[in-house]
Amino acid sequence: MIKRELYKVENNKLIRERRFCPRCGPGVFLAEHADRYACGRCGYTEIKKEQKAPQKSEQKGKQKKQA
Ligand SMILES: [Zn+2]
Helix, strand or coil, X not given: CCCCCCCCEECCEECCCXXXXXXXXXXXXXXXXXXXXXXXXXXXXXXXXXXXXXCXXXXXXCCCCCC
């Protein structure tokens, strides 16, 4: 699967929101990944809030699980 959404361009400008780490406080930026932010200091991880379907490996089988 090829991800082409590493960069998001909206209205001809790059969105580069920098987020601070809520644990370390202002001054410590979260490193931006393709789909999440991560703090290299304390290990905090924040999933980006995008309206995307969760990319879980779907198992297409004919097994019906009864809850
Ligand atoms: Zn942190």
